[in-house]
Amino acid sequence: MAILLPATSTLFPHNKLNHVLICPIVPNTPAQKNIIQKVIGNSDTRMRQVLTKAKTSLEAEVRAKDSVTAEPVDDENDFGVVNLHHVGILCENLERSLDFYQNLLGLKINEARPHDKLPYRGAWLWVGSEMIHLMELPNPDPFTGRPEHGGRDRHTCIAIRDVSKLKAILDKAGIPYTLSRSGRPAIFTRDPDTNALEFTQVDC
Helix, strand or coil: CCEEEECCCCCCCCCEECCEEEECCCCCCHHHHHHHHHHHHHHHHHHHHHHHHHHHHHHHHHHHHHHHHCCCCCCCCCCCCCCCCEEEEEECCHHHHHHHHHHHCCCCECCCCCCCCCCCCEEEEEECCEEEEEEECCCCCCCCCCCCCHHHCCEEEEEECCHHHHHHHHHHHCCCEEECCCCCCEEEEECCCCCEEEEEECCC
8 A cells, every 4th residue: 555645754764756755664653654644644634735826817818818809889870689679571472471481480460569550461470589570562573483491591590409300391382391401400482472481490
């Protein structure tokens, strides 16, 4: 059995190796045990002090580095972006669009949003904590000549849990779609007004 002692100890001044003494003697008497316990205890205390000092020094270095590399905040131009509130989608016929978004995709109408204060018909649909605002207005975009793959057109992306289930729903309804060209779990389709939609699968 060997006991490790710090090099500063004069109890066994031999076998020095990397500032640690190797003591091949087994403490048998209470006096020896007390001395060794005292030395080991002091060694543990010094080790904790060294580790604490090193940790404090490292944290100070990280804080100093962050203070140098962090970009300064421009309070004058920081207007406080929070999140995306809603996406406005134009439609030719509100009932037809609601049949797609509400009945096929299962989105719920936000009844708290007023519809009678705008000079056109519309509906607000919940998408998680954000919304889609359907607006029955003339669409300046052409209905023909759009890219076959919605990922190459301007589009709205909705995060979902299961792309395969949506694929089955679209197949049953006879609605065409394309899959992500990158191989990730995502599907692209268009609403009745050819607005491109992406549905990407996420873990949540």
